[in-house]
Amino acid sequence: MKLSLFPQENKSLDLLTEMAGQIPHGVTTLSEILGASADDYARLAEELHQHDAKVFELHFALMTHVRTSFITPLPREDLFQISRYIVEAYEKLDGAAELIALNRVKRLSTRASEQLEVIARMSELTRDAMGRLSSLLDLDEYYVEMLRLAKRAERTHRNWTAEAQKELKTPNYLRHRDVANQLVEVTKDLRRVSNHVGQILIKES
Numbered sequence: 001m002k003l004s005l006f007p008q009e010n011k012s013l014d015l016l017t018e019m020a021g022q023i024p025h026g027v028t029t030l031s032e033i034l035g036a037s038a039d040d041y042a043r044l045a046e047e048l049h050q051h052d053a054k055v056f057e058l059h060f061a062l063m064t065h066v067r068t069s070f071i072t073p074l075p076r077e078d079l080f081q082i083s084r085y086i087v088e089a090y091e092k093l094d095g096a097a098e099l100i101a102l103n104r105v106k107r108l109s110t111r112a113s114e115q116l117e118v119i120a121r122m123s124e125l126t127r128d129a130m131g132r133l134s135s136l137l138d139l140d141e142y143y144v145e146m147l148r149l150a151k152r153a154e155r156t157h158r159n160w161t162a163e164a165q166k167e168l169k170t171p172n173y174l175r176h177r178d179v180a181n182q183l184v185e186v187t188k189d190l191r192r193v194s195n196h197v198g199q200i201l202i203k204e205s
Contacts, residue, residue, distance in 0.1 A: 012072055012079050015062040016130040019086045022055050023123035023190075026093045027116050033100055034108055034116075041101035045094075052094040059087045073134045074200065082196055086126070089189035093119070096182035103175045111160035115183045118153045122146060122190040129197060136204060139197055146194035153187035 026048050033044045062083050066076045073079075099105065129142040157180055164176045 010073060010131075010134055012062055012065055012069070012074075013130055013133050015058050015065065016079070016082060016086070016133070017127055019055055019058045019062075019083065019090075020123055020127035020130055020193075022051050022058075023086075023090055023093065023126075024120050026051050026090060026097075027120045027123065030093065030097050031113070031116055033097055034112055038104045038106060041097075041104065045097040045101040048094045048097040052090055055087055055090045059083050078196065078200055082130075082193055085189050085192045085196065089123075089186050089193075092182050092185045092189065096179050096186075099175070099179050099182060103178075105175050105179060108176065108179065109160055109164060111156055111163070112179065112183065114156050115153060115160070115180075115187070118149050118156065119183065119186050119190070122149050122153075122187060125149075126190055126193055129194075133197070133200070136201060139201055143194050143198045143201070146191055150187055150191040153184055157181075157184040 029044055029047045029051070033041060036044060062079065066072050066079050100108075125142055125145060129139055132139060132142075160180045161177055164173050164180070168176060
């Protein structure tokens with residue numbers, strides 16, 4: 001491996017870890033929405049908005065840090081790209097909650113819970129991987145597991161939308177499909193994080 005990493009400076013990786021750690025909180029709140037009455041949707045969606053604001057604050061802090069640091073554990077463009085993907089993943093999770101609240105979507109398929117389970121696992125793996133970017137230890141396994149989970153998310157999405165199309169009338173189907181689309185996009189953004197980590201592994205090998 002090239003001796004191009006600087007593990008003694010890890011603040012940027014700590015910020016990435018904290019960013020990824022916000023996603024499980026969002027998953028928990030969105031899971032509450034699935035079991036809540038429509039009257040509680042707005043309050044719970046606001047909780048996700050607050051976490052979204054926290055993720056953006058951490059992203060901005062990371063940008064400030066890497067611009068002003070002489071040494072970073074990875075090239076600045078890699079740190080920015082990973083951070084941006086995490087921001088986009090959370091924005092789409094937040095968007096799913098907002099769609100449920102705005103359209104008062106009720107009785108979502110159990111596929112929604114399946115998808116949230118995948119997102120929670122992907123975010124936990126991502127959070128743990130961020131702290132290992134200085135050494136790149138065991139990140140091959142992270143990449144492979146993220147790929148497996150992303151494929152599972154795609155299958156869940158296809159089954160969800162196919163079942164909804166059969167069971168629901170068009171206006172209701174469209175509302176449910178929009179939520180399903182938001183959630184699968186969360187998994188795609190998290191997969192982009194692992195893909196970028198894979199590129200770093202190749203570059204540094």
